[in-house]
Amino acid sequence: MIVSFTVNGEERIANVSGPESLLTVLREELGLPGSKNACEQGECGSCAVVLDGAVVTSCLVMAADCEGSEVTTVEGIGSDRELHAVQQALLDHGAVQCGFCTPGFVVTAAHLFEENPHPSSDEIKEALSGNICRCTGYGAIARALEELAEGTA
Amino acid sequence: MEITRPTSLSEALDARAQDPGADLLAGGTDLMVEVNFGLAKPEHVIALRRIDEIGEVEDRRIGAGVTWARLEESDHRALAQLSRTVGSPQIRAAGTIGGNIGTASPAGDGLPWLAAVDAEIEVASQARGTRRLRWDEFFTGVKRNALEPDEVIVAAVLPERVPSNQHFAKIGQRSAMVISTVSAVVVRDDDGSVRVALGSVAPTPIRALAAEQLINENPQPTDEVLAEFARTVSAEVTPITDHRSTESYRRHAAGVLARRLLERCLAS
Numbered sequence: 001m002i003v004s005f006t007v008n009g010e011e012r013i014a015n016v017s018g019p020e021s022l023l024t025v026l027r028e029e030l031g032l033p034g035s036k037n038a039c040e041q042g043e044c045g046s047c048a049v050v051l052d053g054a055v056v057t058s059c060l061v062m063a064a065d066c067e068g069s070e071v072t073t074v075e076g077i078g079s080d081r082e083l084h085a086v087q088q089a090l091l092d093h094g095a096v097q098c099g100f101c102t103p104g105f106v107v108t109a110a111h112l113f114e115e116n117p118h119p120s121s122d123e124i125k126e127a128l129s130g131n132i133c134r135c136t137g138y139g140a141i142a143r144a145l146e147e148l149a150e151g152t153a
Numbered sequence: 154m155e156i157t158r159p160t161s162l163s164e165a166l167d168a169r170a171q172d173p174g175a176d177l178l179a180g181g182t183d184l185m186v187e188v189n190f191g192l193a194k195p196e197h198v199i200a201l202r203r204i205d206e207i208g209e210v211e212d213r214r215i216g217a218g219v220t221w222a223r224l225e226e227s228d229h230r231a232l233a234q235l236s237r238t239v240g241s242p243q244i245r246a247a248g249t250i251g252g253n254i255g256t257a258s259p260a261g262d263g264l265p266w267l268a269a270v271d272a273e274i275e276v277a278s279q280a281r282g283t284r285r286l287r288w289d290e291f292f293t294g295v296k297r298n299a300l301e302p303d304e305v306i307v308a309a310v311l312p313e314r315v316p317s318n319q320h321f322a323k324i325g326q327r328s329a330m331v332i333s334t335v336s337a338v339v340v341r342d343d344d345g346s347v348r349v350a351l352g353s354v355a356p357t358p359i360r361a362l363a364a365e366q367l368i369n370e371n372p373q374p375t376d377e378v379l380a381e382f383a384r385t386v387s388a389e390v391t392p393i394t395d396h397r398s399t400e401s402y403r404r405h406a407a408g409v410l411a412r413r414l415l416e417r418c419l420a421s
Binding site for chain 1: 154155156158178180181182184185186188189190193194195198200202222240241242243244246247329330
């Protein structure tokens with residue numbers, strides 16, 4: 001079936017044959033491999049996208065159910081010329097190790113800062129509690145985002 | 154695969170009537186795990202998230218399509234508490250209480266609360282209209298429930314009085330993003346009577362009726378009564394050993410959790 005939806009502000013059409021996930025369609029049909037495929041059960045957050053205003057794990061979204069939806073992936077955050085403040089903060093703090101989890105952290109944190117420009121340390125940790133970093137690099141990520149929240153990044 | 158995306162309950166019931174047994178999709182957080190692991194191959198999916206009429210919280214009704222993210226703000230304290238422990242923020246933004254009810258996992262986080270407040274599950278079909286089942290009529294076994302193939306879960310319906318003194322807790326192998334090893338809800342009414350519900354310790358959510366009776370007879374329990382209460386809860390549950398825990402640990406933890414929650418109620 002044909003599914004039409006908006007991805008990063010552009011109207012996109014995907015040919016969906018079965019119950020495959022939005023993550024699969026983003027990566028394999030739409031040429032958007034920024035969202036990462038790891039656990040396939042919503043536990044790791046590396047596939048996080050914004051779907052109709054909420055951050056969700058795209059591995060648990062059925063692509064066929066995305067007709068008419070609005071999706072923002074990590075490719076839609078910042079630009080080649082200007083990074084999003086969250087991306088810049090992570091860069092400044094060396095808060096990236098292997099980088100596999102980074103897209104999920106960027107999507108989740110960027111959405112947090114849009115909703116709440118000055119989140120507390122607890123709010124940052126809560127918002128990111130569904131994103132797992134297999135390098136255990138949480139300290140630098142938290143520091144980067146805490147400084148961004150305080151406006152000192 | 155075929156997908157139907159109804160925007161009203163009657164359209165959804167139409168679709169179920171035409172294809173009884175078609176898979177219902179709410180937040181996707183259960184069904185898609187099965188799809189991703191090759192355990193489910195749905196041929197016809199009825200996607201429910203566009204149906205506004207099941208997405209509202211009204212006075213005594215919690216629409217099946219209400220997400221955990223919204224229930225985190227519930228006025229019912231234990232419901233808000235448990236909603237904050239479901240999965241992760243991303244899961245809570247998608248997953249719904251109706252999905253939890255439909256999946257009917259023994260570890261479903263919302264189910265002990267429904268048991269503790271004596272909720273009813275409202276379901277509807279095109280052929281027979283609406284019916285309500287008590288929670289203990291609805292949950293019939295591990296991932297089994299009384300929903301007929303042409304029905305859709307509409308809402309959880311609460312009794313007229315839900316005591317405000319209520320607490321939830323769960324134990325798991327870590328503190329976030331975890332399926333519970335044991336979960337419990339204790340509700341204490343103004344007259345001192347209590348209701349004690351547990352999850353992950355039986356095929357369905359259960360009430361510890363003998364333990365409730367003990368406290369109803371001793372509404373200001375001494376330490377000895379509290380210890381007896383914990384032992385009674387442990388004796389009433391029927392857990393199994395699996396990859397998440399053992400029968401004996403779950404039995405022990407159920408008593409400890411229930412006592413802890415009762416003490417919180419007594420201190421509230």
